[in-house]
Amino acid sequence: MKNQLLSLSPLDGRYLEKTVALREYFSEFAYIRSRARLEIAYLIALSQETDLVRPLTSQELAFLQNLADNFSLEDAEQVKKLEQVTRHDLKAIENFLRERLARVSLLDCLPMLHFGLTSEDVNLSSQALDLKNARDFVLLPALDEILVKLRAFAREYQSTPMLARTHGQPAVPTTFGKEIAFFVMRLEKERERIAAHRFEAKWSGAVGNYNAQVAGAPNVDWIAFEKKFLRGLGVEPAKISTQLIPYDNWLRYFQSLHLINSILLDLAQDFWRYISDDFLKLRVVEGEIGSSTMPQKVNPIDFENAEGNLGLANALFEQYLRKLPISRLQRDLSDSTVRRSFGEAFGHTLVAWRSLVKGLNRVEGHRASLKSTLDTHWEIVAEGAQSILRSAGIASAYQQLKSLTRGKRITKESYHAWIENLDVDESIKFRLRELSPQSYLGLAEEIVEKILSEEK
Secondary structure, three states: OOOOOOOOOOOHHOOOHHHHHHHHOOOOHHHHHHHHHHHHHHHHHHHHOOOOOOOOHHHHHHHHHHHOOOOOHHHEEEHHHHHHHHOOHHHHHHHHHHHHOOOOOOOOHHHHOOOOOOOOHHHHHHHHHHHHHHHHHHHHHHHHHHHHHHHHHHOOOOOOOEEEEEEEEEEEEEEEEHHHHHHHHHHHHHHHHHHHHHOOOOOOOOOOOOOHHHHHOOOOOOHHHHHHHHHHOOEOOOOOOOOOOOOOOHHHHHHHHHHHHHHHHHHHHHHHHHHHOOOEEEEEOOOOOOOOOOOOOOOOOHHHHHHHHHHHHHHHHHHOOOOHOOOOOOOOOOOHHHHHHHHHHHHHHHHHHEEEHHHHOEEEEEHHHHHHHHHHHHHHHHHHHHHHHHHOOOOOHHHHHHHHOOOOOHHHHHHHHHHHHHOOOOHHHHHHHHOOOOOOOOOHHHHHHHHHOOOO
């Protein structure tokens, strides 16, 4: 597209800079190129692993490798012209390759191009590879940027007390670093899961039984060939297939991404609230405008952008979970058109992740505000106070603190006045006086240390 202002989707317009890396894996060009490369790799494998294709010369191998490695946009455009005639996208790729191979000494190898395959062998395997490579070269590095920033936040604010809330109400103190470490732990667990995921594909023919391969070459161990070929590419053969693989394997990966996005949605909303509560400050960027009418505003737009794009991405992942496990009998075409939208789900995911990094780079803890908020809520030490009294054997401890604090805002002075009126040992009063919103932190700092010191 010559002018991004004409793009139908913001992923190829407004957000192009954030998503351009995904074109390498999910564009129409990438899909054509990936399938052409697989057809070439298969022809080479037939030569090296079976006697169905004669041994190729070093010059022929170099020609094929060059055709695969340097498959160009112009080549893809030629495929698209052929598709206008065939009305079959993979057959157009096969015809393109036949024409190229017929020009050189490989004319005699043409009968074995696409031998015994169904289109979905090539389509699914290429998409499995693109899912894998997009994960390795785009998604994991982008997620790691978020984790590096969150780990730095957790370390910087490991000991910084803040007011925690339950049901939106003042609860007890925690540290800001502990709240961030909570997200670090959740994200790193899912990062480990997606990094270890092995994508499945197939190379087993029209109904998954190797019918054509066995009919044409019964002496080849096609199951062993499929395993070696696909694993050599970096994907796993499905244990059983029809014309399709069971998409369950891909869907487990999408579920993990959906969960990562949901965790990040939780984080984006919490950070939005922290900014609103003045627990976090947004750095001012010269030249930016927060409102067309209110000059004072600095808005949390990066967290809001992330929230919107995370929702869009997850809506698509949810559609995949609804649609892809279901296909009429051996297969119908409805799954193919859905699979072509993978780039959109990953595009909105990547926009969101990069917006979060941008937002995290612009915020810092507002320690003075965190402290002043705690200082106006001495009632939040009620939990600790009643626990001290309980440990001293006072059965009415909970009721005493409930009468003192429920629905009320307590000051330091009123709390200490209550202590002085208690009929308890001085040692108990001393422990109660030691409590404050700044010090009643439990093991928050130790928990942060444990999360940050664990091997990733």
